Amino acid sequence: MKGLILTLIWFVIFLTVTIVILRLRRRKKPFKFFMAVFIGTLPLFIFSYLMTPTDLYFLPSSFVEPCAIVDFLYGLVVYVLLFHNFWDFVYAGPMGFSAGLLVELERVGGRGGSTEELIAYFRRDGQVDKIFGRRIPNLLHGGYIAMDNEVVRLTRKGRVMANLTCFLKRLVCAGEGG
């Protein structure tokens, strides 16, 4: 139980630090920042685990895990899963494509919005639309694709990722998606 309690404490600290720093200065790439804060708290979690007694001064003996390594690993796995949940919630939720559509519909108010209006929201005047405009540079920067004049090619890394995606889509029976 000690591992779990420390995990919850460190997760709250992670969230607090993340919120405070992001409120002081907006980050262009919040996900890298989330990862940096998370990795920063990992040695602190390990240190706090090593420096505290097994009962944390208040746990009854029935709540103390007799095997310390199991308790520690359990806490670590739960911490990783909580962080992953938070990351994915932000990625797929507030920062996601669907959320963009929902927020735009909320902005237009009670009269509602047509499909054309929603498309216009993602279009930038005279530029690549918001969807490709953000992702293509990210894919180029991440080394997944390469541009040769106008031709776009998958790099080795990009091909591995695309092959893996196709395999996983077939495995879990996912649709074309996107």
Added chain:
Amino acid sequence: MFKGVIISCALSILWICIQIARFHVRRPEKMFKSLVIIFAITVPLFPLVYFLTPRDLFFLPRQCSQTTFWLGLFTGLLAHILFFFAYVEFFYYVERSVTLRILVEIRKRPECTLEEVRGIYNMETMVADRVNVMRENGFVELERGLWQLTSKGKLFTQTFSLTRRILNLSPGQ
């Protein structure tokens, strides 16, 4: 504690296999609902398996099998729920990710231009497909040719807007 985690891993593998088999037989219209139903079956199964199996699961070392019943049950169930969320997130990342879709489209057409990719997988199709998925899931409804938020959609939008404000995030996309 170890016993609970092992049981939760085993049950997670079981429900994921059932989900994959179920989706291969017939893809459900409401995928999330289907994922939740299959997982929900394993939730009452967890305490039952936990109760019926020995503390050491026939192979655990003695030191790792001394956890009290309730502590093992609670921590195992918590792990089981977190594994569920992790898998659902993984599933939807594979299913819905726009970035991965772009990579797959480029893979299908070696030596194509970006404009050709955009011609096939374009924003108009993306928006139209996504609002239809959101309608199927009850987030929006179509009234006289205009998309409206449902009460469920409003609740989600408010949650997303609040999270954006708290984390000082710029709009996504």
